Amino acid sequence: MVSIDIELHDVRKVYYKSTLAIPVLEGIDLQIAAGEFVVFMGPSGSGKSTLLHLLGGLDQPTSGSIRIGADYLEQMSETELTRWRSHHVGFIFQMYHLVPVLTAAENVELPLLLFELSSRERRQRVELALSVVGLAERMEHRPSQLSGGQEQRVAIARAIVTDPDLILADEPTGDLDAKTSTEILELLQLLNRDFGKTILMVTHDPKAASYGRRILHLEKGILHRDETNQPIHTSR
Amino acid sequence: MVRRLSSLLTFVVVSVVVLVLAVLLSFAAGIRASLKSSGHPENILVLKSGATAESTSILSPDEVNRMVQTPGVANSTTGELLISPELCVQTSIPRQGSGAMANVAIRGVEPMAFEVHPEVRIVAGRCFEPGVLEAVVGKAASERFSGLQVGSLVQLGRLNNQVFEVVGIFEAGGNAFESEIWTARTTLASSYDRRYISSVAMRIESPAAVPTSLDYINGPAVRLQAKTELNYYEELSSKTREIVLLSSVLIFIMGIGAVFAVANTMHAAVDSRRREIAMLRTLGFSRRSIGLAFWFESLIICLLACGCGLAGSMAFSGTKQDFLSDATWTVLAYQLQVTPDIALTAIILAVTVGTLGAVLPAWRASRVPILEALRKA
Ligand SMILES: Nc1ncnc2c1ncn2[C@@H]1O[C@H](COP(=O)(O)OP(=O)(O)OP(=O)(O)O)[C@@H](O)[C@H]1O
Ligand SMILES: [Mg+2]
Numbered sequence: 001m002v003s004i005d006i007e008l009h010d011v012r013k014v015y016y017k018s019t020l021a022i023p024v025l026e027g028i029d030l031q032i033a034a035g036e037f038v039v040f041m042g043p044s045g046s047g048k049s050t051l052l053h054l055l056g057g058l059d060q061p062t063s064g065s066i067r068i069g070a071d072y073l074e075q076m077s078e079t080e081l082t083r084w085r086s087h088h089v090g091f092i093f094q095m096y097h098l099v100p101v102l103t104a105a106e107n108v109e110l111p112l113l114l115f116e117l118s119s120r121e122r123r124q125r126v127e128l129a130l131s132v133v134g135l136a137e138r139m140e141h142r143p144s145q146l147s148g149g150q151e152q153r154v155a156i157a158r159a160i161v162t163d164p165d166l167i168l169a170d171e172p173t174g175d176l177d178a179k180t181s182t183e184i185l186e187l188l189q190l191l192n193r194d195f196g197k198t199i200l201m202v203t204h205d206p207k208a209a210s211y212g213r214r215i216l217h218l219e220k221g222i223l224h225r226d227e228t229n230q231p232i233h234t235s236r
Numbered sequence: 237m238v239r240r241l242s243s244l245l246t247f248v249v250v251s252v253v254v255l256v257l258a259v260l261l262s263f264a265a266g267i268r269a270s271l272k273s274s275g276h277p278e279n280i281l282v283l284k285s286g287a288t289a290e291s292t293s294i295l296s297p298d299e300v301n302r303m304v305q306t307p308g309v310a311n312s313t314t315g316e317l318l319i320s321p322e323l324c325v326q327t328s329i330p331r332q333g334s335g336a337m338a339n340v341a342i343r344g345v346e347p348m349a350f351e352v353h354p355e356v357r358i359v360a361g362r363c364f365e366p367g368v369l370e371a372v373v374g375k376a377a378s379e380r381f382s383g384l385q386v387g388s389l390v391q392l393g394r395l396n397n398q399v400f401e402v403v404g405i406f407e408a409g410g411n412a413f414e415s416e417i418w419t420a421r422t423t424l425a426s427s428y429d430r431r432y433i434s435s436v437a438m439r440i441e442s443p444a445a446v447p448t449s450l451d452y453i454n455g456p457a458v459r460l461q462a463k464t465e466l467n468y469y470e471e472l473s474s475k476t477r478e479i480v481l482l483s484s485v486l487i488f489i490m491g492i493g494a495v496f497a498v499a500n501t502m503h504a505a506v507d508s509r510r511r512e513i514a515m516l517r518t519l520g521f522s523r524r525s526i527g528l529a530f531w532f533e534s535l536i537i538c539l540l541a542c543g544c545g546l547a548g549s550m551a552f553s554g555t556k557q558d559f560l561s562d563a564t565w566t567v568l569a570y571q572l573q574v575t576p577d578i579a580l581t582a583i584i585l586a587v588t589v590g591t592l593g594a595v596l597p598a599w600r601a602s603r604v605p606i607l608e609a610l611r612k613a
Binding site for chain 2: 053056058059078079082083084085086087091093095097099110111114158
């Protein structure tokens with residue numbers, strides 16, 4: 001298995017509004033080992049999402065370096081980053097972002113279209129991903145026919161179908177009730193523990209955070225605290 | 237919902253543009269086919285100098301006699317010169333169906349005419365007899381006008397008081413003669429009180445001899461205006477070229493409208509799918525693939541619309557239409573035909589409209605800022 005480790009060195013991000021500079025990340029130094037389950041917490045506006053986007057190659061830092069495995073993201077062009085994302089990262093968002101006119105299976109299949117696979121291979125992978133998230137029976141349902149928790153599980157299946165090393169989740173349970181949240185978090189834990197995925201998750205919810213093995217606190221663009229956590233053990 | 241409406245509207249606009257294009261082009265093709273098949277390369281048509289069409293040409297018997305000396309005129313099997321003096325008059329006859337009156341040309345000919353114009357063949361009934369009020373009718377005219385079937389009686393003459401009997405129908409290889417009524421020249425001359433000749437058609441021995449013959453007639457010996465029949469009909473069809481040109485301008489303007497309609501729809505499509513686009517970009521879809529996807533979508537809309545427009549134009553295809561030739565002021569019957577060429581032109585138009593309309597929206601789609609679009613839920 002490719003062990004992906006992550007190293008951030010003095011990462012800064014400044015947004016500019018006309019002439020006004022808004023510093024959001026003010027020098028982040030961080031190492032993450034392959035297979036970790038890291039949770040980012042912190043007050044609203046502290047830069048959690050910004051950091052996650054930089055780690056996922058959705059944006060470039062203003063300065064500093066981000067190494068993921070052998071790749072230095074800040075040195076990559078837009079096109080290279082796009083390609084890198086398709087091979088290395090799976091994103092999970094609070095809003096799921098499923099395509100409403102496609103079935104669950106078709107939504108999950110989307111990222112596979114970027115790879116040279118036969119439709120049979122794609123089908124097999126989609127079935128596998130959906131069975132991992134427990135939705136093998138809902139392949140042909142459209143997002144409107146699914147509950148929020150099920151939609152998020154489809155989104156998770158979409159994130160893992162290409163078998164990326166790194167899964168990034170920005171408040172994946174932000175829109176879900178406690179019971180469904182638990183199911184999603186247990187699923188992420190399973191992906192981390194049984195499939196060896198490195199998971200970086202942003203959350204506000206201390207209960208959600210307790211599923212991580214390491215909790216990083218961000219405040220005003222600075223890493224404030226780095227604690228290890230004894231994650232909740234699931235019943236399985 | 238609004239977007240679906242706008243897509244539908246775009247679809248309709250593009251369909252209509254394609255429909256109009258196909259019908260106009262097939263109209264032009266139909267007229268051209270009907271005029272092109274008129275005229276034989278070895279035939280010369282002689283008119284009065286300055287006349288632009290047979291209907292405005294008046295030749296005296298004297299002038300006709302001067303032509304007998306023309307070099308190169310072919311002989312019939314019986315040894316007569318292949319020279320056919322013809323008289324052309326117009327009359328109004330009600331159309332089949334609507335009953336509206338339209339001008340039809342009546343041509344008075346001598347037996348020689350059938351040798352100079354060998355494509356004219358009686359296909360039903362028989363030929364008219366000279367000195368009797370009898371006529372034969374071109375196939376196209378008999379289909380387009382009421383009361384021009386074999387056995388029909390039709391009122392003709394200067395005072396509209398001479399009852400001619402239609403005794404036959406003729407074909408002429410689909411050319412302009414098929415829109416006419418033919419009778420004996422002497423009969424027609426007395427019915428309409430026209431003691432002159434409109435034009436003379438003559439057959440020359442070989443195409444090589446034609447220039448010499450033309451020179452002779454145009455020259456001091458005869459001082460009349462001679463053209464090959466091909467030239468004559470080509471000049472008549474130059475009118476259609478003007479119409480085609482005008483309709484091209486019309487189609488161009490409509491095409492621009494269609495481009496804007498497509499652009500509008502595609503912009504709306506991009507706006508309503510910004511989050512979807514951003515999501516696809518996070519999955520690793522490139523800017524180019526996003527832009528291409530919108531371009532294809534536009535092409536699909538336009539090609540479907542094109543198919544619809546062509547299907548609509550097929551409904552007209554094969555129908556017999558007529559066209560008032562303003563050179564001769566008579567109705568020319570022609571057939572609308574949607575040829576593969578026209579279909580291809582329509583497809584090219586649809587692809588062009590689809591592409592031009594999609595350029596800007598597709599570019600915008602490819603530039604959707606990922607994070608901003610994802611944030612705005
Ligand atoms: N494109 C942008 N232009 C200007 N400012 C931005 C932009 N994106 C984010 N910011 C600012 O950067 C700061 C950090 O934003 P970020 O989304 O990373 O916060 P967060 O920690 O995820 O907050 P939340 O918990 O509310 O999601 C905020 O003050 C935000 O207004
Ligand atoms: Mg955030």
